Amino acid sequence: MEQNKIELHGEKTFPEECCGVLLGKVEEGIPVIDEARVLKNTNAGSRNTRYNIDPLDLIKLEDELEDTDRIMLGIYHSHPNHPAKPSKFDLDHAWPNLSYMVLSVQDGNSELLTSWRLNTDIKEFSEEKIQIVEESI
Amino acid sequence: MKVKIAIPTPLRTYTNNTKKIEVDVESVAMALKQLIVEYPKLETHLFENDIIRSYVNIYLNDDDVRYLDKQYETTVVSGDTISIIPSIAGGL
Numbered sequence: 238m239e240q241n242k243i244e245l246h247g248e249k250t251f252p253e254e255c256c257g258v259l260l261g262k263v264e265e266g267i268p269v270i271d272e273a274r275v276l277k278n279t280n281a282g283s284r285n286t287r288y289n290i291d292p293l294d295l296i297k298l299e300d301e302l303e304d305t306d307r308i309m310l311g312i313y314h315s316h317p318n319h320p321a322k323p324s325k326f327d328l329d330h331a332w333p334n335l336s337y338m339v340l341s342v343q344d345g346n347s348e349l350l351t352s353w354r355l356n357t358d359i360k361e362f363s364e365e366k367i368q369i370v371e372e373s374i
Numbered sequence: 375m376k377v378k379i380a381i382p383t384p385l386r387t388y389t390n391n392t393k394k395i396e397v398d399v400e401s402v403a404m405a406l407k408q409l410i411v412e413y414p415k416l417e418t419h420l421f422e423n424d425i426i427r428s429y430v431n432i433y434l435n436d437d438d439v440r441y442l443d444k445q446y447e448t449t450v451v452s453g454d455t456i457s458i459i460p461s462i463a464g465g466l
Binding site for chain 2: 254256280286287288289290292293295296299303308309310312314316319323324326327330331332333334335337
């Protein structure tokens with residue numbers, strides 16, 4: 238469900254990059270995402286190759302999550318007509334302890350979604366496995 | 375003045391998962407310095423050569439401190455919240 242939401246978002250904003258946040262809980266040391274929250278790409282330059290998330294959106298989000306057991310687990314964004322691999326620019330702007338999902342969108346069609354996490358030396362990413370789990374009813 | 379500093383999720387590892395930290399200070403700059411004294415592991419993520427890193431946004435309540443007249447030397451009043459907001463950006 239949430240993966241579909243990310244893919245649809247990437248297709249909708251193509252050829253611009255989409256972006257949003259990944260929310261959920263850490264269960265037994267593993268981030269379990271229960272929501273991909275669509276946010277606006279506020280980059281003032283070229284949204285085809287860059288994304289920014291408005292800091293005020295993040296403040297509102299932290300306020301919303303403050304009294305809950307959910308946290309921001311990561312960020313997602315798309316790479317229009319480029320591979321689903323984080324760029325040097327992504328690396329330079331990455332924060333520790335977050336999952337960075339990258340969606341490749343080719344000619345308007347979403348293809349591969351990958352997830353990455355900054356290494357402890359904060360000099361490179363390592364790829365994470367994405368596992369789709371059954372939603373509880 | 376007692377103010378709270380809101381710690382963003384990715385940096386809570388360095389504050390023992392504490393979401394908000396109260397400090398008794400006079401300015402935004404003093405609050406950030408006090409934070410580093412209490413949680414030294416935050417320093418490399420917030421400062422570069424004693425200056426706030428460009429990828430870190432500091433808000434006093436709803437205002438970006440960089441756009442206030444006195445910037446980081448802005449005085450605080452009791453009840454204010456200082457938020458550390460990572461600049462989330464990327465691209466190709």
